Each structure stands twice: as structure tokens, then as C-alpha cells.
Amino acid sequence: MKAVSLLPACAALFGAAIAAPVRLNADGVWSNVLPLPLSPISGAVTPTGELLMWSGNSPGGWLYNDADKQNGDRTYYSVFSLDTFLGQQPIQLQTTNTVEMFCPGTSNLPDGTILVNGGSSVLVQTDSWLSFGMSFNANLKFPYAGPNGEEKVFHAGPVKNLHDISVTKNMYSPGRVFKAGGATAYGELNSGVGMATRAQAYTITFKDLPTGGRVVVKASGNMNRARAFGHAVVLPGGKILLVGGKTNLHLFEDTNGVLEPEIYDPTTGTFTLLAPMNVARNYHSLALLTKYGNVFVAGGGAYPNSCSVAGQAPCTANVHFNGQVFTPPYLSQGQVRPAIVTVSGTTNAQYGGAKVLHINDILTVKANGCGGGGGAGCTYELLRIASETHSVNNDQLRVPLQINTRGGAANGDTMAIFAADKAFVMAGYYYLFAIAPNGTPSVAATVQVIR
Numbered sequence: 001m002k003a004v005s006l007l008p009a010c011a012a013l014f015g016a017a018i019a020a021p022v023r024l025n026a027d028g029v030w031s032n033v034l035p036l037p038l039s040p041i042s043g044a045v046t047p048t049g050e051l052l053m054w055s056g057n058s059p060g061g062w063l064y065n066d067a068d069k070q071n072g073d074r075t076y077y078s079v080f081s082l083d084t085f086l087g088q089q090p091i092q093l094q095t096t097n098t099v100e101m102f103c104p105g106t107s108n109l110p111d112g113t114i115l116v117n118g119g120s121s122v123l124v125q126t127d128s129w130l131s132f133g134m135s136f137n138a139n140l141k142f143p144y145a146g147p148n149g150e151e152k153v154f155h156a157g158p159v160k161n162l163h164d165i166s167v168t169k170n171m172y173s174p175g176r177v178f179k180a181g182g183a184t185a186y187g188e189l190n191s192g193v194g195m196a197t198r199a200q201a202y203t204i205t206f207k208d209l210p211t212g213g214r215v216v217v218k219a220s221g222n223m224n225r226a227r228a229f230g231h232a233v234v235l236p237g238g239k240i241l242l243v244g245g246k247t248n249l250h251l252f253e254d255t256n257g258v259l260e261p262e263i264y265d266p267t268t269g270t271f272t273l274l275a276p277m278n279v280a281r282n283y284h285s286l287a288l289l290t291k292y293g294n295v296f297v298a299g300g301g302a303y304p305n306s307c308s309v310a311g312q313a314p315c316t317a318n319v320h321f322n323g324q325v326f327t328p329p330y331l332s333q334g335q336v337r338p339a340i341v342t343v344s345g346t347t348n349a350q351y352g353g354a355k356v357l358h359i360n361d362i363l364t365v366k367a368n369g370c371g372g373g374g375g376a377g378c379t380y381e382l383l384r385i386a387s388e389t390h391s392v393n394n395d396q397l398r399v400p401l402q403i404n405t406r407g408g409a410a411n412g413d414t415m416a417i418f419a420a421d422k423a424f425v426m427a428g429y430y431y432l433f434a435i436a437p438n439g440t441p442s443v444a445a446t447v448q449v450i451r
Ligand SMILES: [Cu+2]
Pocket: 102, 103, 284, 390
């Protein structure tokens, strides 16, 4: 049921213009469950901060019978802003008749294009889809630069063995990977037999890389809820939101879904349960950080030959043509956000508003409202704009910036990427957040890092 009267409250929570939310909750706040024209199986944030979502050759997922595909391969998708979604403005359902992109591996490339290498392989440019041949890939890989500047990839799952390849889940800080939960295998489809899932979390630290060091894997406590098919989203400030998944792994079902997200604090190693969402988000769901510092959580379901239209046969309640937005505790208690006023540097012409930052450059940022929590000024972080399918997000990376000088709102603070972190900082588009001393983030500006 939609509580339309609450929408202005939601807009207040998520929009930049209105400062204070109406509903307050120390455990975070969920928006209403709002409709989407498709059940998003994959999603990506574009360099302009819009949300690109797609399913397969049906808005509900995947038709595999040749008779159903008589119109040829295609993919259903939508591009929309978070404001459009929360304001329930029309979101257009679009199709591309090139190929089908159901269940792909997806990466955000340095030039802002989004690489989809899946069942049918495609390179996405902002509003066009181009054929681009690559094979399916759903591993967790983290690129970094080797000692001579060569491009290397560290492979962190889903298998147990770790690999260092030359060529859950996220790099929450340069050289530090966090992974949590999972199961030994998928549960059987339609058999009623599920697989037990795990609560264990690990941190993986690159020690002395890229100069020929090693990788240190450390157990990092247990989540409050065992879960697989969940999502790990790195937040500005460095905490990690764990959302969705289920305690007993079984494809295409909501049964045993974990509705409570939890937040992991790497500084204390603790997990804290947060306000429950309204819809289970399991296999084929997604969760992405938005430029507002909140998290868009959507989809789930999409079994073989599932529905084309929400609510119509053979749709089931387990195919979710909707999403919900979570506002973490750092914004859900009436905090006043800092605001980035200007960012120095040249503006990328292709994606207006993005400032170009060479890996060795100094950035000057003027921000207001940095006094929250007492006079120390804001800290600043880059969080890489990312994409996700099957809970796999190769692009998440948080890069705290080193403050060089403090000029405050009038003259700006100057900052740079820490020298020790540069090997891990992939080229591409990043959110730039100013974070008040009390942990409240600004709305992000966009920065394109060039190596
Ligand atoms: Cu899939």
C-alpha cells in the first residue's frame, strides 16, 4: 500500500533542498516501497548520478523459450534520477534490440561508459548500447597498479582461493577488502531444499603491495544475521551497509529473507542491526550508493520465463517491480548536512559538472556547514561510482583524501590522494563527499580521476 501523504517527508529526507527529515530514526529510515516498470536485475550509476537499471528480455527477467523470443534478443531498461523515483514521476520502460543482457558482469570504465559482459555482451554508453564481445564474468576482482605501473587484478572470490592476476565484496579503503556471508552452493530450484548460509565476515589486507608483498586474510567477527544473496555497500565515512539476502539459500524465493540491514564499523569490528525494510531482496536484487549518501535497494526474483508485467501471470509475489531507499543513521536523525560549494579544476565536457582530478593533482574544495561536531572541519572522501549484478560490485572503492591546508568555506581546503593509496585508485568517476566531524556527509560532487 502506498502512503502518498508521506512522500513529502521522503523528499525532505533525500533531496538537497530541504534540510531536515520529518521521520527520524537512529536506526535509519526506509522510504516507501515504490514501483519500477521492471524488476531490475542489474544496475549502475552513470557519471551524471542517474540510475541505470535493466532486466533481461522480459521486464520481469528472462524468457528462455524460443517461441517467447520470436522478436529477437533485447533488453528492457530504464534510466532515472532518485528524485524521479521518490517523487513517483513516470519512469519510462525502454528496450534495446541489440542483445540480451540478463545476468551479466558489469564494470564502470574510466571514461564513464558502463561495460556489461554477460549472457550477451554489450558496452553501454550513456544512452546507447553497442555490441562488445567479452565472456561472462561474475568474480570479485580489484584492479591495482603493480610496481612498474603495470595493471594487475586481485581476485577475491567467490571461490575460496585468492589469486593475483596480471592483466561480499568491496574495497572499503585502499588495499583493504571486506567480504561477508555466502553459502557453499545455490539451493536447488523448486525442490524446497536450501543451503545454510554464513554470518562470518573477513577483511583482506594487501600487505606491502604493489611491491611484491602478500595478502593477509583476517576473520572479522560475525554479522548478526547469516545471509547470502545480500549486498555490501561502502558508505562515506567508511562504515559498510549489509543489506538483503536470506538465511537459507534458495533461488527465486523470498522465504527466509533478512529484512534488517546491519552496519559494520571497521574501526571497532562491530555489526549493528538497523531498521527493517519492507520487501525481501534476494537473488537478482541490487543495492547502490547514490550521490545523496543513501542507498537504492531494488528488485529480486526473475526466474526462468517469469512475468512481463508486474502482477500479471506468470508473475509471482517473488518478482519485485519496485525499490526502496535507505537513509543510514548518519542522515536519519535530523542532522544538517555540510554542502560542497565549489571544487577546483577543469570540468569534464562530456559529463557536465564532473571535475577532472589527475592522480597527482591537488584539489581545492569549498564547503559550508563543516562545523557539526565541533570545529575540526570536514574530511573528504572519494567513493567510486559503481554497478552491481548478483551482489557483485567490482567497482566499489573508498579513497579518503589527505588534507594539506585548511582555508575553510571562504578559501577552501586543499587535499590530495595519499601517496600510499595511489596504486589502488582506479581511474574513473567518483563521488566526492565532504563529511562533517559528526559523520554527516554532504550531497556528493562528481570527480573524474585520471591516472
Ligand atoms: Cu542471474
